[in-house]
Amino acid sequence: MSDFETFSGHRGLQLEEGLIFEIGSEARSGVDLETPKGLALKLGGLTRTTPKLPGLAEPEAVRHYVRLSQKNHSIDAGLYPLGSCTMKHNPRLNEKMARLPGFGDIHPLQPISTVQGALGLMDELAHWLKTLTGMPEVALSPKAGAHGELCGMMAIRAAIEARGELATRKRVLVPESAHGTNPATAALLGFIVDEIPANLHGRVDLDAFRAKLGDDVAAIMLTNPNTCGLFERDIIDIADAIHEVGGYFYCDGANFNAIVGRVRPGDLGVDAMHINLHKTFSTPHGGGGPGSGPTVLSERLAPYAPLPLIVKRDGVYDLVENETSDNASFGRMVAFHGQMGMFVRALSYMLSHGSDGLRQVAEDAVLNANYILASLKDVMSASFEGPCMHEALFDDRFLKDTGIDTLDFAKAMIDEGYHPMTMYFPLVVHGAMLIEPTETESKQTLDQFIYVMRKLTEAAKAGDMDRFKKAPHFAPRKRLDETKAARQPVLKYQRNTLAEAAE
Amino acid sequence: MRYLPLNQHDRQDMLAKIGVGSIDDLFVDVPQAARLKEPVALPKHASEMNVERHLTSLAAQNTAASSVPFFVGGGAYKHHVPASVDYIIQRSEFLTSYTPYQPEITQGTLQYLFEFQTQVAELTGMEVANASMYDGSTSAGEAVLMAHRVTRRSKAIISGRLHPHYRGVIENLSEMGGFELDCVPITVAGEEDLGGKIDDQTSCVVVQYPDFFGSVNDFTALAQTAHDHGALLIVVFTEAVALGLLKAPGDMGADIVVGEGQSIGNGLNFGGPYVGLFATRQKFLRQMPGRLCGETVDQDGQRGYVLTLSTREQHIRRDKATSNICTNSGLCALAFTIHMTLLGGTGLAQLATLNHERMLMLVEKLGPNLAPVNETFFNEVTVRLPRPAKEVVEALAARGVLGGIDVSRLCPDVGLENYLLIAATETVTEADLDAFALGLQEVLS
Numbered sequence: 001m002s003d004f005e006t007f008s009g010h011r012g013l014q015l016e017e018g019l020i021f022e023i024g025s026e027a028r029s030g031v032d033l034e035t036p037k038g039l040a041l042k043l044g045g046l047t048r049t050t051p052k053l054p055g056l057a058e059p060e061a062v063r064h065y066v067r068l069s070q071k072n073h074s075i076d077a078g079l080y081p082l083g084s085c086t087m088k089h090n091p092r093l094n095e096k097m098a099r100l101p102g103f104g105d106i107h108p109l110q111p112i113s114t115v116q117g118a119l120g121l122m123d124e125l126a127h128w129l130k131t132l133t134g135m136p137e138v139a140l141s142p143k144a145g146a147h148g149e150l151c152g153m154m155a156i157r158a159a160i161e162a163r164g165e166l167a168t169r170k171r172v173l174v175p176e177s178a179h180g181t182n183p184a185t186a187a188l189l190g191f192i193v194d195e196i197p198a199n200l201h202g203r204v205d206l207d208a209f210r211a212k213l214g215d216d217v218a219a220i221m222l223t224n225p226n227t228c229g230l231f232e233r234d235i236i237d238i239a240d241a242i243h244e245v246g247g248y249f250y251c252d253g254a255n256f257n258a259i260v261g262r263v264r265p266g267d268l269g270v271d272a273m274h275i276n277l278h279k280t281f282s283t284p285h286g287g288g289g290p291g292s293g294p295t296v297l298s299e300r301l302a303p304y305a306p307l308p309l310i311v312k313r314d315g316v317y318d319l320v321e322n323e324t325s326d327n328a329s330f331g332r333m334v335a336f337h338g339q340m341g342m343f344v345r346a347l348s349y350m351l352s353h354g355s356d357g358l359r360q361v362a363e364d365a366v367l368n369a370n371y372i373l374a375s376l377k378d379v380m381s382a383s384f385e386g387p388c389m390h391e392a393l394f395d396d397r398f399l400k401d402t403g404i405d406t407l408d409f410a411k412a413m414i415d416e417g418y419h420p421m422t423m424y425f426p427l428v429v430h431g432a433m434l435i436e437p438t439e440t441e442s443k444q445t446l447d448q449f450i451y452v453m454r455k456l457t458e459a460a461k462a463g464d465m466d467r468f469k470k471a472p473h474f475a476p477r478k479r480l481d482e483t484k485a486a487r488q489p490v491l492k493y494q495r496n497t498l499a500e501a502a503e
Numbered sequence: 504m505r506y507l508p509l510n511q512h513d514r515q516d517m518l519a520k521i522g523v524g525s526i527d528d529l530f531v532d533v534p535q536a537a538r539l540k541e542p543v544a545l546p547k548h549a550s551e552m553n554v555e556r557h558l559t560s561l562a563a564q565n566t567a568a569s570s571v572p573f574f575v576g577g578g579a580y581k582h583h584v585p586a587s588v589d590y591i592i593q594r595s596e597f598l599t600s601y602t603p604y605q606p607e608i609t610q611g612t613l614q615y616l617f618e619f620q621t622q623v624a625e626l627t628g629m630e631v632a633n634a635s636m637y638d639g640s641t642s643a644g645e646a647v648l649m650a651h652r653v654t655r656r657s658k659a660i661i662s663g664r665l666h667p668h669y670r671g672v673i674e675n676l677s678e679m680g681g682f683e684l685d686c687v688p689i690t691v692a693g694e695e696d697l698g699g700k701i702d703d704q705t706s707c708v709v710v711q712y713p714d715f716f717g718s719v720n721d722f723t724a725l726a727q728t729a730h731d732h733g734a735l736l737i738v739v740f741t742e743a744v745a746l747g748l749l750k751a752p753g754d755m756g757a758d759i760v761v762g763e764g765q766s767i768g769n770g771l772n773f774g775g776p777y778v779g780l781f782a783t784r785q786k787f788l789r790q791m792p793g794r795l796c797g798e799t800v801d802q803d804g805q806r807g808y809v810l811t812l813s814t815r816e817q818h819i820r821r822d823k824a825t826s827n828i829c830t831n832s833g834l835c836a837l838a839f840t841i842h843m844t845l846l847g848g849t850g851l852a853q854l855a856t857l858n859h860e861r862m863l864m865l866v867e868k869l870g871p872n873l874a875p876v877n878e879t880f881f882n883e884v885t886v887r888l889p890r891p892a893k894e895v896v897e898a899l900a901a902r903g904v905l906g907g908i909d910v911s912r913l914c915p916d917v918g919l920e921n922y923l924l925i926a927a928t929e930t931v932t933e934a935d936l937d938a939f940a941l942g943l944q945e946v947l948s
Binding site for chain 1: 504505506507508509513514516517518520521522523526528529530531532533534536537538539542543544545546547548549551553554555557558559560561562563564565566567568569570573575577578579581585587589590591592593594595596597598599600601602603605606607608609610611612614615617618620621622624625626631632634635637638639640641648666668669671672674675676678679680681719720721746747748749750751754763770771772773774775776777778788794795796797798799800801802803805807808809811812814816817818819820821822823824826827828829830831832833834835837841843844845846847848849850851852853854856857859860863864878879880881896897900905908912913915929
């Protein structure tokens, strides 16, 4: 690093940017609006003073956000191997299609006769999702993966209630390797979470699972492929066993990308599974949403699917939007009909790949992950034996006695131009590093990544401490003080924070 | 396949490196009975041109809001979104990045979330706001659960003028979570006695502002009554632009303010994705759901931002978390904050005034026979028609006017078949107003 400070605070293309509250003003604006006529208001006297919100002219606003954007890593710029997140390429055709006025500029409550193409698209998407999963029903409305989990568990609760067993079936079995959303979802619905340990092969401990079965078990929530990147070999036995005691099988479909087109969850005994359209079906992650979590349901749960329901009579689509005596729907999870913008993008992706291409997606995703596993397992510590699915799990044993931990290693990857892998998850191994390359990376990209990872392990073992402990050296910011942020939360701009800090 | 870089040569080399003969050897853990031998029964891959052709034909079967005189609201509003908003949100670094878990290389996302939180807090008149929720309705559901945690009580009172879908979401979450609800019967306008229902078991009262039927009400006295009983006031809004002109809910004594942010920066999109806004008082911060971005410094002392207070969240607390939510509505929040920055406080107030004036003009055009049932309004009113609104809406659509919402579509079986909900935003022209007034006259004659 250069040892002098620039006068501007910028460093070449790394441009510092203040907050809008520091660079804008309330009276400035980037839009031209007509002058109001000054009509007498009918607001019942409930008016406010002008909001204290700064404005910027259009060129200032564009520059502000472009400068901010340049402080982000993105999948478009480089490998983003976050395990469990499926950071694949987001095709631009999908963006273009979602912006067609016939999809982007239609209102959820305009007359049904004027949105037949939109309902047709939702029906077509539903058909693809049901066919790919081998399930008879799908609820499209859930807004994200965790919302889809909620949908599936609500359907399970509704089915249990219909059987008159709500008072007794209270326990939900959740493997300790599960995403945090699984236990949080079960708890939200009043279920008691009971953890199942993993076995030495990174999978559900079948004996421990069987020991927990009983007629008070409502469901098991199991991710497959699981969060260690492994397929649960005993999944059909697990499904049979849970069904035998009258419970249901919720499958967390976060990792569907590994098996799409090669395995149908319906053939595994699954009763409900959410599908993250933003993972398997390439809708953009957008810096943390919006997602979309359609949830497929088995025959036993289909009657309880949430509103709205799409029906087709004599070639004309209609929406069932309210609870009636004809349906046993558990009700509404959200206003309107779900993430239409994501439905368009996902269908655009599915049609592009087709049934043959989607199968190839799973194969290439699994191949890329295994290639990384095979190329790194002699220098890093692979947590489990055998082939993985779409992501390769390592732990921190290879860093033993180096004084460098998973976090340091991840931050050093930032200096090399990579977004780090998922760290410290799943919880079942120590210092986890979960690498998911996805199918949209070329062999050259993987080879370069493998080369860098091998060099980093060498450097770690050679005691090159500064490389790791002070990393990242070359990012827009050094490591941030998260403890300070949590102890003295500053969650919005206050006019004098900077001045006070300087004093 | 255009999205897959590997070729057969690469695949062979990679299988050799892995030490297996074929791709099937990597799927050995899948039970034999569940292995599909060939692709499922769906169409094969298609070129970009053919996909575009198919989807364009589906889109063409829908009537775009901008192509007709348009008066539909009811929780989603058609506003003009500046071109630069959509340009910026399509920047690769915003569109194709993940949740900012590595703050050193996601300061762009984190800084705009911090700016967004500040804007939402100011707009709602509250002390803190989170980094957004899925949408307005789920925000409302989460607000009720939060009020239960804060008050350690379990009964919510829901106004009969809350958006019926929002009420449905709250009902569903409450029933499934084992909580009690007191849903006040639906009435279109007039006095609604919510204060009289509050007792020492009440956790919160949920009202909408402006309400579903369009009226603007002062909740200052209701807030006081709620507080006297140790209960919270939750104010819900579905039209964020209204907050540019109307007294802020926080200034009425609201404890939690939640709503839909679609109106600012986001298109109609047939109902989603939208962006839920969620704000509250500082003292309830640790019971708040959702992501929060906070200011801090890096090792060199430079200002920076991180996701914070995550000990409330599912990935740390698991079954003890404040919510199961694992995302926000990042890109929609970005669109919101860009549009808000382009407007500025003065611009937002002006936009809000224009909206209100469009509705004043429409009310005048509709005349005394179709006067709104509500005495106050922002940009939406309810009128009582001499015929079922469902028929009128369809007849108007046949004349090329999307003239509002049949209230009974959302509120069936409560005798509101003849009520029409009408919205008018700044996008409505004089000619649109005339087309609507004339169309309605023809349809009703």
